[in-house]
Amino acid sequence: MSIRTLSINGVRNLESIDLSPSGTINVFFGENGSGKTSIIESVHLLAMTRSFNQARTRTALSLDADSLEVSGDLTDLGSLSYHREPNGKYRVLINHKPVQSISTLAHSVPTQLIYSGTFSLLEGSPSDRRKFLDWGVFHESEGFLEDWRLFQKCLKNRNSLLRSGKIDRSELQVWERGFIDTSVRIDQARKEYLAIFSPVFKDILSQLTDLESVELSYSRGWDKTRELADVLESQKARDCKIGYTQAGPQRADLRIRVNRLNAVDVLSRGQQKLVICALKIAQSALLQSQVTQPTIFLIDDLPSELDERHIKKLCRLLENIGCQVFMTAVESAPLVKIWQQPEQVRMFHVEHGSVSKVFNLGENNDRKL
Numbered sequence: 324m325s326i327r328t329l330s331i332n333g334v335r336n337l338e339s340i341d342l343s344p345s346g347t348i349n350v351f352f353g354e355n356g357s358g359k360t361s362i363i364e365s366v367h368l369l370a371m372t373r374s375f376n377q378a379r380t381r382t383a384l385s386l387d388a389d390s391l392e393v394s395g396d397l398t399d400l401g402s403l404s405y406h407r408e409p410n411g412k413y414r415v416l417i418n419h420k421p422v423q424s425i426s427t428l429a430h431s432v433p434t435q436l437i438y439s440g441t442f443s444l445l446e447g448s449p450s451d452r453r454k455f456l457d458w459g460v461f462h463e464s465e466g467f468l469e470d471w472r473l474f475q476k477c478l479k480n481r482n483s484l485l486r487s488g489k490i491d492r493s494e495l496q497v498w499e500r501g502f503i504d505t506s507v508r509i510d511q512a513r514k515e516y517l518a519i520f521s522p523v524f525k526d527i528l529s530q531l532t533d534l535e536s537v538e539l540s541y542s543r544g545w546d547k548t549r550e551l552a553d554v555l556e557s558q559k560a561r562d563c564k565i566g567y568t569q570a571g572p573q574r575a576d577l578r579i580r581v582n583r584l585n586a587v588d589v590l591s592r593g594q595q596k597l598v599i600c601a602l603k604i605a606q607s608a609l610l611q612s613q614v615t616q617p618t619i620f621l622i623d624d625l626p627s628e629l630d631e632r633h634i635k636k637l638c639r640l641l642e643n644i645g646c647q648v649f650m651t652a653v654e655s656a657p658l659v660k661i662w663q664q665p666e667q668v669r670m671f672h673v674e675h676g677s678v679s680k681v682f683n684l685g686e687n688n689d690r691k692l
């Protein structure tokens with residue numbers, strides 16, 4: 324999957340933009356505030372129907388525009404467009420027909436984002452790491468989404484009953500049965516995914532850094548020696564008191580440790596970034612090896628936190644996994660003489676909300692840098 328053409332209208336400070344990206348590496352460079360991030364944010368809106376977070380989604384519409392539209396022509400898919408109104412209503416069309424569900428789109432256009440907020444994988448709450456883990460499971464395991472939806476419904480209904488004060492036992496039993504069944508399947512799918520993911524992660528990490536002792540471990544969200552039904556029963560009185568379910572996959576975590584200490588507490592900022600990149604690249608490499616579906620990578624300010632040697636290693640790795648990559652950088656210099664196939668690297672100079680120069684590296688373009 325890659326984007327052959329991209330049109331952006333009404334996003335932040337960007338003028339109307341039409342691009343033909345490279346199928347491999349695309350570098351957007353320019354001064355602070357020029358609009359580089361807004362370009363990769365536009366790709367995120369197109370592929371995911373939202374920006375990097377809720378607040379950014381709400382503010383993405385340009386102050387000067389009546390609506391926002393990002394569209395493109397994608398290999399293996401056809402035309403895709405995302406249109407958003409100021410009131411937040413949006414529509415997504417694939418080949419001019421409304422898309423039935425966002426999960427269909429997510430399946431068709433797997434997208435990975437690495438930006439300053441991605442450090443939450445190490446420093447954030449377990450829910451950030453569960454989201455990461457579930458991205459992989461969702462793409463690998465067919466029934467996962469259905470189980471996940473049913474699980475959420477059972478959890479929500481169990482929690483409302485617990486809070487209601489008067490528990491209808493037979494109703495509670497129905498939701499608990501569903502909760503337990505789906506929990507066991509979700510847990511199993513996560514465990515299986517992690518078993519195949521961990522060695523891929525180790526391999527990718529070793530190509531990026533000398534850090535050897537980064538360990539991933541999974542905690543499923545309830546006592547590993549007991550059945551979930553027993554745990555629910557023994558915690559029911561307390562669950563009633565606090566009004567929600569304490570045990571289950573909604574409390575799972577993916578622990579990322581170095582010498583048994585939390586990675587975030589011992590690694591330097593640059594090392595943290597490399598671990599995050601290895602996690603995301605490993606997920607995509609695995610997805611590509613299993614379902615031959617290349618991911619679209621969006622990397623904001625790739626060089627930040629990294630020295631020259633590690634920038635080169637990271638870029639070479641991205642080049643080798645064969646995904647389409649959109650990256651931004653303030654300066655072009657660190658991203659020029661590092662590629663194996665420079666002629667496939669397309670450079671876009673972004674100035675005051677528009678793309679002022681486009682050229683491929685390796686074609687006597689040094690004057691343009």
Ligand SMILES: Nc1ncnc2c1ncn2[C@@H]1O[C@H](COP(=O)(O)OP(=O)(O)OP(=O)(O)O)[C@@H](O)[C@H]1O
Binds near residue numbers: 334337356358
């Ligand atoms: N809704 C909006 N309408 C118009 N302009 C906006 C809107 N939201 C943000 N901006 C402006 O658009 C620009 C967006 O910058 P963007 O984050 O894309 O820059 P950047 O090139 O990535 O910069 P940096 O290198 O500092 O990260 C900023 O100048 C910002 O003030």
